[in-house]
Amino acid sequence: MTATFKTPHFxxxxxxxxxxxxxxxxxxxxxxxxxxxxxxxxxxxxxxVTVNVSDERxxxxxxxxxxxxxxxxxxxxxxxxxFGAFKRQFYLPKHVSSxxxxxxxxxxxxxxxxxxxxxxxxxxxxx
Amino acid sequence: MNTMNIVRFQPFGEFDRVANxxxxxxxxxxxxxxxxxxxxxxxxxxxxxTQFSDIVRAFxxxxxxxxxxxxxxxxxxxxxWSDAAFLGNSLLNTVLNGANATNGEFVPRMDxxxxxxxxxxxxxxxxxxxxxxxxTVSEDRxxxxxxxxxxxxxxxxxxxxxxxxxxxxxxxxxxxxxxxxxxxxxxxxxxxxxxxxxxxxxVEPVQPKQIEVKIK
Numbered sequence: 001m002t003a004t005f006k007t008p009h010f011x012x013x014x015x016x017x018x019x020x021x022x023x024x025x026x027x028x029x030x031x032x033x034x035x036x037x038x039x040x041x042x043x044x045x046x047x048x049v050t051v052n053v054s055d056e057r058x059x060x061x062x063x064x065x066x067x068x069x070x071x072x073x074x075x076x077x078x079x080x081x082x083f084g085a086f087k088r089q090f091y092l093p094k095h096v097s098s099x100x101x102x103x104x105x106x107x108x109x110x111x112x113x114x115x116x117x118x119x120x121x122x123x124x125x126x127x
Numbered sequence: 128m129n130t131m132n133i134v135r136f137q138p139f140g141e142f143d144r145v146a147n148x149x150x151x152x153x154x155x156x157x158x159x160x161x162x163x164x165x166x167x168x169x170x171x172x173x174x175x176x177t178q179f180s181d182i183v184r185a186f187x188x189x190x191x192x193x194x195x196x197x198x199x200x201x202x203x204x205x206x207x208w209s210d211a212a213f214l215g216n217s218l219l220n221t222v223l224n225g226a227n228a229t230n231g232e233f234v235p236r237m238d239x240x241x242x243x244x245x246x247x248x249x250x251x252x253x254x255x256x257x258x259x260x261x262x263t264v265s266e267d268r269x270x271x272x273x274x275x276x277x278x279x280x281x282x283x284x285x286x287x288x289x290x291x292x293x294x295x296x297x298x299x300x301x302x303x304x305x306x307x308x309x310x311x312x313x314x315x316x317x318x319x320x321x322x323x324x325x326x327x328x329x330v331e332p333v334q335p336k337q338i339e340v341k342i343k
Contacts, residue, residue: 030288040294042253042321071242078239081251108253108321 022065022086035096035114039088041065042108043081049105051112053098061110062087095119233276233295246309246327250301252276253321254294260323264311272323273300308332 027038039061041049049063067083092098095116102113237250250272252260260274275298305311305327313328 025293026291027289027294028291030290035290038254038294040253040321042251043249045320073242075241076238077241077246078237080236081238081249082236107256107318108251 022082022084023088024061024086026088033116035093035116037061037090037112037114039110039112040108041086041105041110043083044108046105049110051101051103051110053092053101057092057098059090059092059112059114060087061089061112233297233299234301235299237301244329246306246329248272248323248325248327250323250325251321252318252323255318255321255323257318260318262314262316262323262325264305264314268305268311269302270305270311270314270325270327271300271302272325273298275299 025040027040029036029038037059041063044063044065048066049061051059051061053059062085064085065083092114096114097117100115104111104113235250235252237248240247240249252274255274255276259276260272263271263273265271276294276296278296308329308331310328310330314325316323316325318324
């Protein structure tokens with residue numbers, strides 16, 4: 001099960017903080033009927049995120065985290081937050097449908113819900 | 128957490144020369160607001176690249192834990208190098224695990240900006256609601272932001288099968304000594320898109336009164 005939710009380009013959780021573009025942290029939880037992907041995007045608005053699935057069944061979550069207006073004369077006492085473009089990509093596991101994908105955005109958390117499909121087995125009659 | 132004042136004067140306590148110098152520096156022109164726990168770290172910040180900011184943040188956090196656990200007087204806070212060995216182990220954890228992984232705590236990232244009328248704090252707390260965070264200002268003007276990040280409300284089945292988890296969960300706390308030119312009673316905050324924004328109003332600093340002592 002753990003092997004089925006790999007990230008393309010060999011990006012793993014270990015270089016989340018050092019990647020060239022922002023890599024928001026992601027949790028994936030599995031239930032009987034669906035797979036939930038939680039992407040943590042504090043300070044990002046709903047309009048600045050896109051979620052899509054390509055023909056090769058790659059789920060892409062990308063967008064931009066904008067710093068917003070900065071009035072003149074603003075001094076920074078502390079600068080720990082990071083801004084800029086972000087992107088995460090995942091291969092969808094076989095037992096997940098690439099249709100009927102639901103997404104909600106609340107309190108800076110994007111939740112993508114993927115429906116599971118029943119594995120189809122066709123029995124061949126032997127004549 | 129209450130013992131984290133930047134400099135707690137002991138009446139008529141005598142400082143050694145080094146400490147005295149640092150205390151004067153902290154109180155005079157070099158006093159930087161929101162620098163209390165990173166006071167020692169700030170020197171490091173200049174040298175250390177931004178990509179090591181996590182390490183610097185670990186210093187913040189560890190100083191707070193260190194002082195609060197042992198109840199040491201704050202003079203000790205200035206002594207980086209003796210404490211550095213003590214911190215070594217948890218720093219290593221920090222480098223390996225991304226954020227401060229000791230005691231199940233994490234350090235939320237934050238920006239602090241200052242303009243002519245106010246100081247604004249922006250704390251990244253994705254997935255938390257207003258009720259999960261508490262912001263307090265203590266009598267000795269220490270602003271504390273603390274709370275707990277809980278796991279997402281998932282079904283029992285889902286909770287059992289977590290495929291990938293990159294997020295840190297648990298309690299967090301960050302504290303700052305408020306500079307004198309901030310009205311400690313004016314703290315207001317709002318929560319939007321997982322970012323807690325706090326506004327502190329600035330006030331005119333009170334000029335110290337000079338009292339003449341007559342010698343008879």
